[in-house]
Amino acid sequence: MAVSRSVRRGLAALAVLVTLPALTTPVSAQEWSDPGASGGGAHRESGQLARSGATPAATRLATSDENRQAGDQTGYPRQTRLREFPENPDDKAIKLGLTPYHDIAPQLNELQERSDRVSAEVVGRSTQGRDLYLVTLTAPESPAEAARQARWRELIEDDPSAAAGNERLAREYKAPVWINANIHGDEWEGTDGALDVIERLATSTDEADSDLLESTRIYLTVTNNPDGRVAGTRANAAGFDVNRDHISSTQPESRAVRDVLIETQPLVMIDEHGYTGTTLIEPGTPPHGRDYEYDLYIKHAYENALGMERAIGKLGHDETERADIPFRDFEPGEWDDWPPIFTPMYSIYHGAVGHTVEVPLRVNRGEYEQLPVEELRRRSDINRDVAGATITSAIDYAESNRAELIDDQIETFRRGWAGEPQREIPDGYVPGFGEEDRYSAEFPRAYVIPAGDDQRSASAAARLVDHLVAHDVRVSRAEHTFHLDGQRYPKGSYVVDMHQPKRGLANAMLSAGQDISGDVPRMYDISGWSLGLLWGATVDVSADEAPAVRTSPVAAAGPTGSLPPPAKADLELALTDGADVQAVTYLLDRGVEVTRGDDGTLVVPASARSEAATAADRFGVTFTKAGRGPAGTALAAPVIAAAASADELAVLRGLGFEVRPVSTAVLNEGFEFDDVSALLVSTGLDHDALTAEAKRRLQAFLDDGGGVITRGGGGAAFNEAAGLLPVTAVEGRGDANGVVSVTDGEGGVLDRAPAHSFVYSPVWFTGLADSVTAEQRYARDPLVAGHWLPGEAAGGPAEAAGEASVVSGVSAGGTRTVLFGTEPMFRDHPKGLYAQVADAVFWATS
Ligand SMILES: [Zn+2]
Numbered sequence: 001m002a003v004s005r006s007v008r009r010g011l012a013a014l015a016v017l018v019t020l021p022a023l024t025t026p027v028s029a030q031e032w033s034d035p036g037a038s039g040g041g042a043h044r045e046s047g048q049l050a051r052s053g054a055t056p057a058a059t060r061l062a063t064s065d066e067n068r069q070a071g072d073q074t075g076y077p078r079q080t081r082l083r084e085f086p087e088n089p090d091d092k093a094i095k096l097g098l099t100p101y102h103d104i105a106p107q108l109n110e111l112q113e114r115s116d117r118v119s120a121e122v123v124g125r126s127t128q129g130r131d132l133y134l135v136t137l138t139a140p141e142s143p144a145e146a147a148r149q150a151r152w153r154e155l156i157e158d159d160p161s162a163a164a165g166n167e168r169l170a171r172e173y174k175a176p177v178w179i180n181a182n183i184h185g186d187e188w189e190g191t192d193g194a195l196d197v198i199e200r201l202a203t204s205t206d207e208a209d210s211d212l213l214e215s216t217r218i219y220l221t222v223t224n225n226p227d228g229r230v231a232g233t234r235a236n237a238a239g240f241d242v243n244r245d246h247i248s249s250t251q252p253e254s255r256a257v258r259d260v261l262i263e264t265q266p267l268v269m270i271d272e273h274g275y276t277g278t279t280l281i282e283p284g285t286p287p288h289g290r291d292y293e294y295d296l297y298i299k300h301a302y303e304n305a306l307g308m309e310r311a312i313g314k315l316g317h318d319e320t321e322r323a324d325i326p327f328r329d330f331e332p333g334e335w336d337d338w339p340p341i342f343t344p345m346y347s348i349y350h351g352a353v354g355h356t357v358e359v360p361l362r363v364n365r366g367e368y369e370q371l372p373v374e375e376l377r378r379r380s381d382i383n384r385d386v387a388g389a390t391i392t393s394a395i396d397y398a399e400s401n402r403a404e405l406i407d408d409q410i411e412t413f414r415r416g417w418a419g420e421p422q423r424e425i426p427d428g429y430v431p432g433f434g435e436e437d438r439y440s441a442e443f444p445r446a447y448v449i450p451a452g453d454d455q456r457s458a459s460a461a462a463r464l465v466d467h468l469v470a471h472d473v474r475v476s477r478a479e480h481t482f483h484l485d486g487q488r489y490p491k492g493s494y495v496v497d498m499h500q501p502k503r504g505l506a507n508a509m510l511s512a513g514q515d516i517s518g519d520v521p522r523m524y525d526i527s528g529w530s531l532g533l534l535w536g537a538t539v540d541v542s543a544d545e546a547p548a549v550r551t552s553p554v555a556a557a558g559p560t561g562s563l564p565p566p567a568k569a570d571l572e573l574a575l576t577d578g579a580d581v582q583a584v585t586y587l588l589d590r591g592v593e594v595t596r597g598d599d600g601t602l603v604v605p606a607s608a609r610s611e612a613a614t615a616a617d618r619f620g621v622t623f624t625k626a627g628r629g630p631a632g633t634a635l636a637a638p639v640i641a642a643a644a645s646a647d648e649l650a651v652l653r654g655l656g657f658e659v660r661p662v663s664t665a666v667l668n669e670g671f672e673f674d675d676v677s678a679l680l681v682s683t684g685l686d687h688d689a690l691t692a693e694a695k696r697r698l699q700a701f702l703d704d705g706g707g708v709i710t711r712g713g714g715g716a717a718f719n720e721a722a723g724l725l726p727v728t729a730v731e732g733r734g735d736a737n738g739v740v741s742v743t744d745g746e747g748g749v750l751d752r753a754p755a756h757s758f759v760y761s762p763v764w765f766t767g768l769a770d771s772v773t774a775e776q777r778y779a780r781d782p783l784v785a786g787h788w789l790p791g792e793a794a795g796g797p798a799e800a801a802g803e804a805s806v807v808s809g810v811s812a813g814g815t816r817t818v819l820f821g822t823e824p825m826f827r828d829h830p831k832g833l834y835a836q837v838a839d840a841v842f843w844a845t846s
Contacts, residue, residue, distance in 0.1 A: 076141040077119040079112045082131065092232030096363055097377040098192050098384070101130065101226045107195060108135060108222075115202035116140050117213055123221070124256025127237040130226040132256045135194075137201050137218040138174065139210065149174055149217075153265050156406070157351070157501045160414035164407070175402040178266035178352065179220040179391050180257055180343055183243045183273070185228015185236070186364040189380055190272025190357075193387025194220045197395075216399050219264050220391075224343075225253055232368065239646025240827070243271070246346035247339070247509060247529055249467065250650070250828040257343065261350050262472045267405040268304065268398045269352040271343040272359065272387050279312050279320060279386050280358035281305045282344060283327040284337035287516050287523075290439040291504035292348055293415055295423045296408040298437075300353040302327060302430040304397045308357065311393035315385050319360055332436050333520030338527060340508050349505035350472065351409040357390045359383035413501035419443070443498050446547060447510050447532070448484060448540045449475075451492035456754070459579035459620035460536030460832060462557035465494050467531070469554060473506045476551035477558070484547050487540070492558065495547050510539055513739055513785025517796075521789075526760070528738025528786025529829060533756040536577045536832025560620035563613055570626035571604040571612050575842075576752050578655055578834035583615040585656025588637035595632035596842055600751030603632060638845045641676045643685030648711070651825040652680070655834060657841065667694040673701035677845040682711040687721030698722070702815045707844025709837070711820040713763050719819055724811040726769040727819065730803070732762040733794040738786015740797075740822070742805055745774035749808045749818060749843045750836050756784065757805065758830040763821030764795075764803035771811075774804035775818070806836070808843070816844040 082105035091100035099107070108120040117137055124132040141149070152173045155163045163169055179197075181190030198220060201209055223229050227237035235241050236253050245254040261269070283301040288294055302325075309323040326335035340346040344354025361379035368376065398405060415422075422440050427433060455461050468475050478493045496506055510532040516523075532539040563571065573580055584602060587594055592608040603626045604612050612623055639658045642649060652659045662671055663684040668691045673679075679701065690698065702708070702722075710719050716729030737760040744753070753776060764778060783797040790796030808818045818840035824833035 075143040075146045076136065076138050077112070077116050078121065078136075079119050080121045081112075082109055082120055082122065082133065084109070085130065088230060091230045092186070092368070093188050093229060095368070095373060095376065096188060096380040098188050098380055099195060101223065101230050104133065104191070104195070104222060105131070108133065108198075111199060111202050118198065118202045123260055124252055126225065126227045126253055127251065128227045130230075132224065132226070132253065133222050134260055135198055135220045135222060137198060137213060137220070138216070139213040156410050157265065157413050160410045160417060160501070163410050164414065170403065170406065173406060175216045175398045175405060176264050176266040177216060177218050177395050177398045178261065178264055178269040178347075179218070179272070179394070180224055180269065181220070181222055181272045181387070182229055183224040183253070183257075183271060183343060184234045184241075185225040185230075186232045186234050186368075187272075187274040187359070188229060188363070189274060189359050189383035189387045191223045191229065192384045193272065193391055194222045196384065196388045197391045198222075212395070212399055215402060216395065217264075218395055219260065219266065221257055221260055224257055232364065235646070238650060240650070243343055244341045244525065244827060246341050246343060247531070248827060248829045249470065255470075258346075258471065261347055261352070265350065265409070266347070266352045267402075267409055268300070268394055269344060269347045270355045270357050270390060270394050272357050272390070274359040274383060275362035275364065276324065276358040277360055277362070279309075279323040279360045279390075280335070280356070281308050281323045281325050281390065282335070282337065282355040282357070283325070284335045284356075285326045285330045286332040286436050286439065287336050287338045287519055288437060288439045289337055289340060289345055289348065289508065290441045290514065291508045293412045293422060293504070294439070295425045295429065296412055297348055297353055298327075298425070298430050298433065300397075300401065300405060300408065301355060303401075304353060304394060305355065307397050308390045308393045311389040312386050315382075315389055317382050317385070319382055320386055328432055333522045334524070336520070336524050338516070338523065339525060339529065340505070341526065341529075349502055349508060351412050353405070355394070357387070359386045416501040416503040417499055419445070419499040441507055441511070443503055443507055444541045444543050445545055446484075446498055446542045447496040447506070448489055448542060448547065449494035449496070450489050450538055450540065451494070452490040454489065454538060456538045457536050457577040457579070458560040458622055460577045461494065461538070462560045462620055463579070463831070464531060464535050464537045464539070465554060465557035468496065468506070468509065469556065471505060471509070472502055473509070474500045474502075475554040477554050478547065479550045479552060482547050482549035484542050484545060485540075489547070494554065494557075495549075495551055497546060499546070511541075515738070515783050515785055517783065517787050517789050520787075522735060523787045526737050526786070528758075528784070530739050530756075530785060533739055533754075533784070534758055534830040534832050536754065561616035561622065563609065563616055563623045564625045567609060568606050570606050571609065571623040572626040573602045573604065573621065573623055574752060575600060575602060575835045575838060577621075578831055579619045580621050581655045581835055581838040583619045583621045584635070584838070585637065586615050586618070587611055588635060589656070594635045596635050596846060597629055597632035599629075599748060600839060600843075601627075601629065601632065602635070633846050635842060636677065636845065638677045638841050639675050640678045640680050640841065641671070641673065642680040642682070644680055644682040644711075647827045648680075648682055648825045651828050651834060651837070654828070655838060664689045667698065671697070673697060673706065676701065676706065678707045678709060678841050680709045680711070680841075681715045681718040683714045685714070685718055687718050702813060705814070707816040707841070709818045709820070709840045709844055711825075712761060712823065716763055716765075716819060716821070719817065723813070724815055724817045725772050725807065725809045725819060726767075727765040727772055727807060728767040729819070729821070730764050730766055730799070731794055732759075732764075732796065732800060733789060733791035734761045736760070736762055736786075736788035738788055739784045740782040740805075741779035741784055742776045742782070742822070743779050745776050745804060745806070747773035747775040747808050750775045750806060750839050753836050754832050757822040757824065757833060758826055759788075759821075760823045760826055762788065762800060764800045764805055765807045765819060765821060766803055768804060768807060772807050772809040774806070775808050776804070776806040776822075778803055778805050808840070816846075818844055
């Protein structure tokens with residue numbers, strides 16, 4: 001974490017509660033090519049979600065990496081000779097006296113030769129193709145012993161009641177602990193602290209360490225973001241913050257550790273970061289993630305944090321005498337654990353007691369450039385000590401509290417299967433626990449993702465199902481038609497039965513979320529998200545009733561994509577989802593003439609049926625028989641000059657658009673608009689700062705029929721400075737964000753837009769001249785989930801209610817222009833909103 005909350009892009013109904021007694025005593029205490037990362041493949045079979053509540057053991061599939069193919073048929077050590085990368089003298093770790101990336105594999109290879117306690121393997125590749133390492137520390141295990149551990153791990157999740165009664169499991173199940181390091185590339189020392197711990201435990205002759213490795217398995221992903229480590233950047237090489245990506249899984253780095261987490265099912269995990277001045281150790285402040293079994297988390301998290309604080313206190317540095325524990329030391333909203341976009345917060349849903357740890361002394365950014373090398377190295381040495389001490393302390397906590405941690409992970413999953421309500425946590429349950437800490441969810445009985453005509457987009461439904469399965473949420477498929485809450489669902493509809501072990505994660509992903517504006521004055525990061533409302537699929541909620549239908553578990557969504565008979569008919573494609581956009585750009589790339597009607601309808605001629613069949617298969621989209629409407633206008637493949645953030649560029653490219661990144665500087669350096677057909681302005685383009693020559697080129701582009709799409713306050717400022725649409729843009733508070741309800745406006749540009757959108761720093765448009773049309777408006781009570789308060793000079797949701805959120809118009813000079821006040825591409829999350837962007841591009845360039 002550790003980023004000013006005001007800088008968002010610059011870095012790239014109460015449940016029925018059961019009362020628990022208060023705990024009277026604390027719990028004892030050069031580039032490599034990416035072979036192509038796949039997005040959502042199924043990683044394991046789901047358990048049968050029978051209505052009887054039976055829970056047959058699930059069959060786990062190994063993660064994608066070859067090294068893990070052997071899976072649990074192999075004992076320990078399971079050593080892999082890691083490929084070594086060329087020495088890179090520019091690696092930013094070198095200046096700090098820390099381990100450059102190219103030295104990690106040689107060190108791990110050497111340790112594997114020296115010690116049968118060390119197993120290293122590759123669990124994924126970074127954006128630029130660097131290997132992501134997983135090191136496992138454990139005493140040697142025979143294949144039979146390792147297989148038994150795997151069966152127990154599965155039993156805990158799949159049949160927790162049986163696990164709770166298994167005495168041999170209680171005695172012999174090895175406590176899994178997971179350490180993730182360096183997810184932020186320019187927060188280096190977690191890696192070095194992890195390597196220190198690996199070397200110490202690999203070579204220790206201390207009997208206590210031998211005993212530890214008999215009762216504990218320690219997993220360390222030593223650098224989660226090697227591209228950022230080498231380059232000295234917080235983000236990965238694609239410009240994404242990996243530690244904001246865990247609910248959306250857009251990046252190979254987050255997908256790799258997600259799979260490690262699911263495969264290892266740790267009892268305790270820590271995510272090593274920096275730099276907060278004082279060492280910071282979670283648990284966090286309210287608001288707390290409402291879908292957790294928070295009682296089972298906080299009692300361990302608080303004690304573990306105190307242990308880590310004591311451990312750094314013993315290091316003897318003045319700078320490490322104490323820690324900041326946000327739960328204990330900060331005000332509500334200062335360092336919350338609300339969104340599961342962070343590794344530890346996401347891990348809690350998989351049964352781990354998760355912590356962010358921030359090592360104290362800043363060595364990145366300005367300090368990296370300006371401080372003397374000796375001072376940087378002095379700081380990095382201390383940070384490295386802190387990382388090592390917190391890792392060691394967390395491992396010790398897991399060992400010392402092994403039985404209770406196992407029981408509590410079992411209990412987490414048992415409550416899920418049983419559909420029991422969360423527990424009410426009394427004041428003082430841990431020191432300081434009070435009313436402000438109480439967040440809870442009422443879990444619905446099931447979510448249903450319909451098939452057939454009841455589904456908004458079949459491809460979106462399949463994408464959502466694959467995503468849920470990849471995150472270890474159990475999904476099943478109806479074998480017959482069924483009725484639920486008065487609605488008929490066809491055979492093949494997907495069911496998420498909420499009586500399942502990871503119901504908390506299922507709910508965190510699928511529910512609408514909650515408006516927490518009144519709970520805290522501010523938030524650390526986002527406050528609203530929803531795959532149920534923003535990913536383009538229809539997701540129905542059944543509060544009390546489970547579907548009465550035979551279902552089968554889903555390992556991967558069924559295929560989608562179809563063409564209608566007869567072969568001679570022209571084909572129509574509704575632009576409902578990003579997959580539809582991908583199909584269109586694919587067809588345009590192949591020279592197929594696609595026409596667009598005034599109502600946004602896209603038609604592909606019958607002569608291109610074979611190409612359309614390929615598109616239907618590849619993108620899962622549905623073509624229908626074209627109606628007999630008037631002939632539309634031929635679409636040209638758009639070329640977009642985009643002044644936008646990394647996530648927006650990634651979305652535009654993912655849709656198949658040709659994108660040329662621009663900025664004030666790029667335009668001033670003589671950017672040629674040539675074949676550019678649209679200019680998208682979100683950030684980094686200040687019209688007033690353009691040279692006269694750059695303005696002349698821009699004007700020539702507009703005079704030549706170029707279209708303009710803008711997003712947010714930066715885009716609206718460009719619109720005004722360029723003299724395009726006569727509107728007044730009103731900005732809400734800069735940190736306001738969440739899921740909003742929207743209504744259709746009076747325009748025809750946004751075809752079939754869903755009823756929800758996403759905002760961050762919301763903008764709305766007033767004073768619309770006759771030449772400007774509202775395409776979409778904020779609903780009367782717009783904020784569904786998130787945090788949006790009025791600021792001193794900025795309006796809240798009440799002020800935005802009913803106002804235009806997206807407008808279109810043709811400027812006096814003839815430029816087709818669309819202005820978004822919403823955030824349809826934020827962090828590549830709201831996938832159901834991408835068709836709106838394409839609608840705007842196609843209209844503006846036609
Ligand atoms: Zn960080």
